[in-house]
Amino acid sequence: MSAVKMQSAEIRFKVNGAERRVNVPPMKRLLDVLREDLGLTGAKEGCSEGECGSCSVLLDGVLVNSCLVPALQVNGCEVLTVEGLATNGALAHIQQTFLELGGTQCGICTPGMMLAAESLLRKNPQPELDEIREGLAGNLCRCTGYMRIINAVRHSSQAPATAAVPAPEDAVHR
Amino acid sequence: MRTYSTQVVNFYAVQEVGRVVNPLLAAGQIEGGVAQGVGYALYEKVVWKNGRMSNSQMTNYIMPTAVDVPNIEVYFEESPCEHGPYGAKGLGELPHDGPAPAILNAIQDATGINFTSIPLLPEDMYLRMVETPETVALETAGCGERPK
Amino acid sequence: MRSNVAQYELVAPGSLDAVLALLAAEPGAWTPMAGGTELMVALGAGRLEQRKLVSLWGINELRQITANDDWLTIGAAATFSDIRENAVVAKEFPLLARAASWTGAIANQNRGTLGGNIVNASPAADSPPVLLDYEAEIELVSAQGERRMPYSEFHLGYKRTVLKPQELVKAVHLPRGRRLPVEYLRKVGTRNALAISKVALACVGAMQSGKVHVVRIAAASLRETPARLSATEAALLGHALTSERIQFARQALLQEVKPIDDIRSTANYRAHVAANLLEEFLEQMAASDSKTRP
Secondary structure, three states: OOOOOOOOEEEEEEEOOEEEEEEEOOOOEHHHHHHHHOOOOOOOOOOOOOOOOOOEEEEOOEEEEHHHOEHHHHOOOEEEOHHHOOEOOEOOHHHHHHHHOOOOOOOOOHHHHHHHHHHHHHHOOOOOHHHHHHHOOOOOOOOOOOHHHHHHHHHHOOOOOOOOOOOHHHOOOO | OOOOOOOOOEEEEEEEOOOOOOHHHHHHHHHHHHHHHHHHHHOOOOOEEOOEEOOOOOOOOOOOOOOOOOEEEEEEEOOOOOOOHHHOOOOOOHHHOOHHHHHHHHHHHHHOOOOOOOOOOHHHHHHHHHHOHHHHHHHHHHOOOOOO | OOOOHHHOEEEOOOOHHHHHHHHHHOOOOOEEEOOOOOHHHHHHOOOOOOOEEEEOOOOHHHHOEEEOOOEEEEEOOOEHHHHHHOHHHHHHOHHHHHHHHOOOOHHHHOOOEHHHHHHHOOOOOOHHHHHHHOOOEEEEEEOOEEEEEEHHHOEEEOOEEOOOOOOEEEEEEEEOOOOOOEEEEEEEEOOOOOOOEEEEEEEEEEEEOOEEEEEEEEEEOOOOOOEEOHHHHHHHOOOOOOHHHHHHHHHHHHHHOOOOOOOOOOHHHHHHHHHHHHHHHHHHHHHHHHHHOO
């Protein structure tokens, strides 16, 4: 078997609004390009098989698992990572609600969760409780039991406060 | 009963922790532990083959998603412990203890069968209820307090 | 990440004709990849043996969903999200929209394609039983031309299809205007979302004069391929749905299916639950008949 030539391709794409250019093997995973070539370590590797969602980013506005996207297919596209949610140092609303309402504990699922929430709320600004659950179904969390994440998404949406999730002030019943 | 599946729809956790220091984190810890307990009870089977775990991927080690975890409500009892700071006791591992027994007790209440092994998968319930109904008859005969 | 990604070639010729020319020039050398939700998993696990891949992503000709009076045509590179969002699918082929919504989760649906799913040929896939019930046709294309056949002829055996090395799936065609009054789809997975099916049953049918007039029953994870349960259908066609007939159909199903024990479930559970799902569908059929009775 002859040796395979080491592959490299020039990829030009926008990341969080900025033009970026990398030279990487065309099959390098977008997750690894973000983390290794661009130093954007917000996207995490949780499972390597598109199941846990901790690598989620928005690709041309659409939620994807970056561990399953080859670099070549990102050429000419726009990527939004968690690092791109805040603007001029001000946290995005979803980040603020996660912070205040206990939506994050260890933080591993959090970047993917917030991007999944962002993707959901862009399509459905007033999701019902079961729609929030479905929107987050591809993002696994071991720490929170999802309750306060769902709560944070609810508070970030324009939905009326009728969902059956306890508000943080009700956390302690004495 | 068609699929022998169990769905937890509501979970109420009453936890005695001495003193709640940070309500948000304390409740969050309990909720996370309950979710893990739900997985322990109903989903997270470890499949062994020749001493190796053969379902070590997130696709085949089944932990609950946001669509599987029930609504969880947390209530704290506080009996301050003289040995802890401000009367607090540790609560990290605590929430994992109760859910699986509670869920299996609920299943017993629903089916009359005393399942004693977790995770209790639909396949296990099917086996007990369909393939070995004589075992089921013995179980229900033994439940003297069961309402008719 | 268990592969050396530098050893993999990925090219993007950018048009269907260019891809087909490449496949024809070196038959068997290039593996087509659309959304990558299957092949990139193998890459991450260190088991992607194919070193030369050709990208189908971004070839709009393959991603269109179009309709004329007689057919809905779904391009092979249409994603499951495209399918869910399509108005004709939602209105006329609702079981397909539901199956698409159960395939992985949203991030997978945004990249996974119907063609990729079909070519991967898992017997557990969510959409194929629905395509069988809707009597879909599948169109294959190569540099030599096109061929089109009933989708029921596409799968030959476990993960084996009629697709030749230089061929691509171009589109799936669904015949319009043949919608039946009773439609049933139920998937039993390892959990409520993000689950590979343990067993799934897709059924469509119609009653007439108290008897089963039309019935099509297709299943996932009950045979080596997605399959119609023809013996079960034959046990029902032309008969009234008495409790004896329903039990008879249950037995026909149990005889006909060949499920396996695997990491997700057991053969006995799958067979028994499939029979329960059949009964659930037949109850809907019977109820549909009482509604139309004067």
